[in-house]
Amino acid sequence: MLKLENINITFNKNTANERKALQHIDLDVADGDFVTVIGSNGAGKSTLMNVISGSYEADTGKIFLDGKNITHLKEHQRARTIGRLFQDPLRGTAPNMTIEENLGLAYSRGKRRSLTIGIRKKDVSVFRERLKELDLGLEDRMKMPVGLLSGGQRQALTLLMATIVTPKLLLLDEHTAALDPKTAEKVMRITDKIVKENALTTLMITHNISNAIEYGNKTIVMSQGKLLLTIEGEQRANMTVEKLMKLYSDTAEDELSDKMILQE
Amino acid sequence: MKLNKKTVISLIPKAVLLILLLVIINTQLTESVVTGTFEKGLVFSILALGIFISFRILDIPDLSVDGTFTLGVAVSVMQAFNGDPIKGILLSIVAGAIAGSVTGILITKLNVQPILAGIITMTALYSINLKIMDRPNISLYKKDTIFTIAQKYFGDYYKLAAAGIVLVIAAVLLFWFLKTQAGMSLRATGDNEYMVRASSINSDRMKIMGFAIANALVSLSGAMYAQYSSAGDSNSGTGMLVVGLASIIIGEIFFSKHSILCGILAAIFGAVAYRFVLAFAMNHGMDSNYTKLFSACIVALAISLPAIKKYITKAYKRVCSDK
Numbered sequence: 001m002l003k004l005e006n007i008n009i010t011f012n013k014n015t016a017n018e019r020k021a022l023q024h025i026d027l028d029v030a031d032g033d034f035v036t037v038i039g040s041n042g043a044g045k046s047t048l049m050n051v052i053s054g055s056y057e058a059d060t061g062k063i064f065l066d067g068k069n070i071t072h073l074k075e076h077q078r079a080r081t082i083g084r085l086f087q088d089p090l091r092g093t094a095p096n097m098t099i100e101e102n103l104g105l106a107y108s109r110g111k112r113r114s115l116t117i118g119i120r121k122k123d124v125s126v127f128r129e130r131l132k133e134l135d136l137g138l139e140d141r142m143k144m145p146v147g148l149l150s151g152g153q154r155q156a157l158t159l160l161m162a163t164i165v166t167p168k169l170l171l172l173d174e175h176t177a178a179l180d181p182k183t184a185e186k187v188m189r190i191t192d193k194i195v196k197e198n199a200l201t202t203l204m205i206t207h208n209i210s211n212a213i214e215y216g217n218k219t220i221v222m223s224q225g226k227l228l229l230t231i232e233g234e235q236r237a238n239m240t241v242e243k244l245m246k247l248y249s250d251t252a253e254d255e256l257s258d259k260m261i262l263q264e
Numbered sequence: 265m266k267l268n269k270k271t272v273i274s275l276i277p278k279a280v281l282l283i284l285l286l287v288i289i290n291t292q293l294t295e296s297v298v299t300g301t302f303e304k305g306l307v308f309s310i311l312a313l314g315i316f317i318s319f320r321i322l323d324i325p326d327l328s329v330d331g332t333f334t335l336g337v338a339v340s341v342m343q344a345f346n347g348d349p350i351k352g353i354l355l356s357i358v359a360g361a362i363a364g365s366v367t368g369i370l371i372t373k374l375n376v377q378p379i380l381a382g383i384i385t386m387t388a389l390y391s392i393n394l395k396i397m398d399r400p401n402i403s404l405y406k407k408d409t410i411f412t413i414a415q416k417y418f419g420d421y422y423k424l425a426a427a428g429i430v431l432v433i434a435a436v437l438l439f440w441f442l443k444t445q446a447g448m449s450l451r452a453t454g455d456n457e458y459m460v461r462a463s464s465i466n467s468d469r470m471k472i473m474g475f476a477i478a479n480a481l482v483s484l485s486g487a488m489y490a491q492y493s494s495a496g497d498s499n500s501g502t503g504m505l506v507v508g509l510a511s512i513i514i515g516e517i518f519f520s521k522h523s524i525l526c527g528i529l530a531a532i533f534g535a536v537a538y539r540f541v542l543a544f545a546m547n548h549g550m551d552s553n554y555t556k557l558f559s560a561c562i563v564a565l566a567i568s569l570p571a572i573k574k575y576i577t578k579a580y581k582r583v584c585s586d587k
Contacts, residue, residue: 053462079464086458094455096522097448102459105452108445109464115441118448145522161463 001201002029002169007051007061009225021047023225025061029169029218034195034202036212038244039222040252045205048222049173052203054078066168080110083162083200085155085175092158095147099138099157102146103127106161130160134190152183156190163194170195172204176211184208188215209241219244223252279518293547299424301543305536306427307488308511310434312531314481315508320527321442322454322474327382327505328367331389332360332479334501336486338396341496345402349409353430353487360483361476363389368472394498401497409491423492430488434481435528441477442524450474451524482508503556510559511535513566538562 007025012018022044029035039045050056052063054075063071070078086092093102104119107126124142131139134156138149146154155175162170172191176184192215195202206212212219219236221229221244228251231239293301311333318326336356343352363385370381394400414426441447452460453470460467482504490496515534519526538559546552 074466076461076464076466079462084462086462091456091458092462094452094459096455097451101448102452104445105448105460105463105465113446113449113465115444115446118443118445158459 001031001033001066002027002052002203003064004028004052005062005064007048007058007063009047009051009056009059020225022051022058025225025227027220027227029201029203031201032199033218034200034216035204035218035220036216037203037205037220037222038207038209038212039228042224043222044225045222046173047225049084049171049203049205052078052169053082053084053171081168082171083167083169084171085158085162085173087174087177089151089154089158089178092161093146093154096145098143098145099131099149100124100127100142102157103130103161103164106164109165109167130164134160150183152179152187155179155187159187159191159194163198163200166198166200168201170200170202172202172206174205174207177207191215209244213239213241213244221248221252223248228252293543297543297547299421301539302536303423303427303492305539306424306431307485307492308507308539309431309485309532309535310488311482311485311504311508312511312515312535313434313438313528314478314485315505316512316527316531317438317474317478317481319509319512320454321451322471322478324371324378324454324471325382325505325509326364326367326475326478327379328363328385328389328475328479329382329482329505329508330501330503331386331393332363332482332501333486333489333504334393334498335359335363335389335396336483336488337490337496337500338393338498339483340487341402341404341490342396344404344407344409344491347408349407349413349491352491353410353484356483356487357480360486361480363483364475364477364479365472367479368475371475372468372471390498397496397498400499401495404491404494404496407494409494410488411491427488427492430484431532434484435532438477438481439524439528446473503559506556506563507538507559508535510562510566511538513563514538514541 004025004027007022008020009022010018010020025044025048037045037048047056051058054070054073054077058071061071062069065078065081094105097105100119104123104127107123127142128139131142136153136156138153138157146157149157155178159175175191176187179187188211191204194200202216204216213236217232217236219229219231219239220227221231229247231244231247311329315326315329318324318329336359339356339359340349340352343349343355366388367381367385370376370384371378376384410430411423411426415422418425442451449460449465450470450473452463452465453467453474457467460470486501486504489500511534512531513534514537515530515532518533518537519530542555542558545558546555550558
């Protein structure tokens, strides 16, 4: 489904601040895979997401999605088939527009934005059904500006927006990191449910190691811009947080960040 | 947003307040001044609608407005001078849209800072406008304008009718547009660009389209103004951005800025109210040379209000803690 070939990115090339953010990344994600991505700060996790989504362009290398070369497509062109969630809940929704209007925009993903009316009557009932599934009571507040919702509600709504037209690939960039633990757990459960129901190919960055093991079917570990480990199958089934931390410190040159350890 | 009962009811007190204000002002003015002020208000409402798109929806102050207003004046006055006032109005819309696209392309594709892009377009238009008009000012004395055409159909209040009809058409079309998929994408672009790009919307194209529509309206307003005053002047656009902003800010006192309908109504009512405030001030001896200073003060004051409030609260706190 998603294939990365020898991706390299260097920031601030030829200056004192030169940083090799991604080095020789090769990645193969099969259809229906739910891959979790962990690594310390600055390991290149977010850069990886940004390269796939088109926010950054790779210096070298190729990206294929569903057999199509998307290396040179622009961000909004790739967004036709890639759903995306940011760490910051404010980024995923338009605050001054209503819940309904936000969903309306997401619902025409991949289509030409025409002069037909933005939200049709039959769309509203679809939105209501989907919002009900989130179980946050949002279906009764569809005329409310999104800016009035809490971070967790906004993130759940963004998740719905990213998947209301089934994407080929879903990118989650620490999408629960800015939420309080209880809300984070709820959003994570909703995520898992939506991903499973639609058998979505998903890439999820997380700072929460137990989440990384609990959810998905594959885990990749990054360090200093490189793919360090891929954990899957039996090895993954027997994995615990302690084992993973040990595995990491045995192979990587740096330690998993304090933030990650404190999470446990 | 649908026009449900609750919204209508919430609008009533504000409208009453506005009318009350207007009545108070009116008692000071003669009837002909009132009608004239109202007519001008309607003409400049279209300007305010255009600036509403760039300033409020796209959240970018667009300085090309000063040039595109004059562009509308120039195109309209030349066509009317040659005997085709309606063509002048229509052409001015197209000309404004093209000029707006130039600003949009400068900002998006060529990475020019928004303010500078506006200044560049405005400056370039200064020459273009002079070229179109061929001289600094033109009189339409004894020439047909859309207002003289309207006179045949609407009797005494023909100016009000002509300006009103054009305004209503522009406002309704704009309202409808902002509810379409394209319009919603435009609004979202000003609201959250990250979200827009992540929803597969070309944010650059949306911005260019926004500037095109905004300046088409501004140019239309200029075109109407030229035929209304039966004269075209190559300097008539000076300070129009600030005038439009003042209108929007005044209008927002009465209408919240949280829905599209309110935004459009605020621009219209604000532009009319602004003209009345101006007429009131001039009636009380304000030199007409000070009108631009007046609108500049309104805008500066309104935009700096939150900062001023903060200083006052701080000073208040300091005084209280000293005790």
